[in-house]
Amino acid sequence: MFINQILDGLHFINKPQRLFFQSLFQTMLICQSAINFLALARHSNLNERTFRRNFRKPFCFASLNRNISEHCGVLSPEAVAQDASFIKKSGNHTFGLDKFWNGSHSRVEKGLELSIISLIDQPNQPSLALSAAQTPPNLAAAETDKSRPTRIDFYLQHFLKTVPHFPKAVKYLLADGFYAKLKFARRCWSEWLSPDQQTSHGCQFAISFWRHPKTARSQTKV
Secondary structure (H helix, E strand, C coil), rough: CCCHHHHHHHCCCCHHHHHHHHHHHHHHHCCCCCCCCCHHHHHHCCCCCHHHHHCCCCCCCCHHHHHHHHHHHCCCCCCCEEEEEEEEEECCCCCCCCCEECCCCCCCEEEEEEEEEEEEEECCEEEEEEEEEECCCCCCCCCCCCCCCCEEEHHHHHCCCEEEEECCCCEEECCCCHHCCCCHHHHHHHHHHHHHHHHHCCCCCCCCCCCCCCCCCCCCCC
């Protein structure tokens, strides 16, 4: 299988972990219900505790996704994009529950959020996810609260952790206006680009931000 060849090429995982991920990806393709540990155990030969135990172990998904993108023909992307994705979730015991911005409804709602960094291949125009990290709850709402990090601090740390997995051809960062803050831009500029790249005319740091035009809501006349 395609994924087995990629897992065999990852030298930072051992054989038991490689066999586990091979079984995991195969089971996810045939699982008809919601994908959780119970459903995965029901459709495979592995026990539920095996899935829980292996998911507690560290694994570099960014390296895996980088190898998948290269096998898909995305060899020299020139840009990466970062944005947050809202996930609707009910209940009170799921980790990460907080109030996040839901772009589909243009309002703040209770749920989960993922910070996603993807590779942009301009000639073919695909976007392949490179790294995803769940936004933790109860972060500081303003910079004046020095006791807790803010969400922009979390997005920044996620970006900096993913930088070592960027292809060398990447020289643009695409994000919306929320990321256009001096703290984010300065740290990205100083820690992402080398001094030679910072002074090179061929390497630029750009934040592209946009805003949807607001349309007036029609009122029903009674």
